Amino acid sequence: MSMDGRTCLVTGSSKGIGRGIAEDLGSRGANVVVNYRSSEAAAHEVKDTIEDSGGNAITVQADVANMGEVQSMYETVTDTYGNIDVLVNNAGITVDKKFENMTREDWDRVMEVNLGGVFNCTKTCFEDIREAHEGRLINISSVVGQQGNYGQANYATTKSGLFGFTRTIALELARDGSTANCVAPGFVKTDMLADVPDRVKEGILERIPLDRFAEVEDIVSMVTFVAQEQSSYMTGQVLGINGGMEW
Template sequence: MLDDQTCLVTGSSRGIGRAVAEELGRNGADVVVNYRSSVTEAEDVVDTIEAEGGTAIAVQGNVADYDEVEAMCSEIHDAFGSVDVLVNNAGITVDKKFENMTRDDWQRVLDVNLGGVFNCTHCLFDDIKSADDGRLINISSVVGQQGNYGQANYATTKSGLFGFTRTLALELASSGSTANCVAPGFVKTDMLETVPERVQEKILQRIPLDRFATPGDVAGIVRFVASEDAGYMTGQILAVNGGMEW
């Protein structure tokens, strides 16, 4: 489905990003596995993609640092040429009640979750705009739609992606490229494992499908959005949350 497409997935050494990278790879894309510090895990993702017949490289880069993103993009261009699909997945959490949150706690999350999206999209905007099937895919969260106790910084960044996506969809439309946002619910990743079991049980009570998502549940939706089948869909928020209201 994605033959001859070059896809960059930020923060793809683990969790949702890893599942997305592997899914795109097994569907024919040349995949760039971005990581900040987890080189062993990133190389393992590359090995998995190649073992399934795909093509991938691991490229280091802190998405919050514009210079590092520029260097990463140069490395990608040298290896694969222009990028067709950008999946802005990299994100962090620094969870605290707002009254205990410091300015640094706030800024650290904004720098990665919004600043990183700006940096990567800005550096690759011309690539996406000029691609035959250019795709900008931003990974948000149900937390951006509902809010979540102790996550004022994280919720703000994930909500901000909605406006960013809609605006970029309008600005890319004349070229035929699209911008969409995937908003997962609660996914079984390392991030969820840090949540106390009693809190996880309360979350499950709010999910009609009565289970947490797997990274693969999200990856399948991203693969669809990246494909030519989604060519007439842009500016949308795709909720992958098991039926949670928002």
């Protein structure tokens, strides 16, 4: 299942799920753009891993919430590899607080990155994806967008918002043969989960029928499938990879 010659931009790919996606796409022959906001050293590690596997990669710094920086990133990518075939909107942040304690600044910052960043990157790359041979837009959401989660009103709202965005863009891309889909992971073994108190993690596990947290590879395998031609008749879908959690 080769990605030879396909140019893939993965936002927020210096660590966690984004890193796993970038490394897997690179191992399959894609030209991978490793985007980061502040984790430069980690981004270069991802690039090195991809190149060690025989792939091609560049690192590009950009805050996805800043349209000017996104446009500069796009220019760097196209100067290096040409048009973008696959955009994976993975970058996101959390500012967790009970709603009664949440400020407008807490709300706005998460909106700016998790939804505003998706707008900025999709808007900038839209024509490339539309004109590509089976272009792909893949938005990374969360089971939290489906279920809600205590102390995450801002985050849950952004992740839920991706469902409607994905469906709409899918309709607008369809006549050109390109697709838009949304992958909604459950709770994954990343740095974000590591920061959750043990008693909370125990409560989460009780809600997961498969009785384990996801490995990064569980999510990566679905994203890689969606990025490839084998997924060409699937668009506008929300793909829950959550161990059987209800929503």
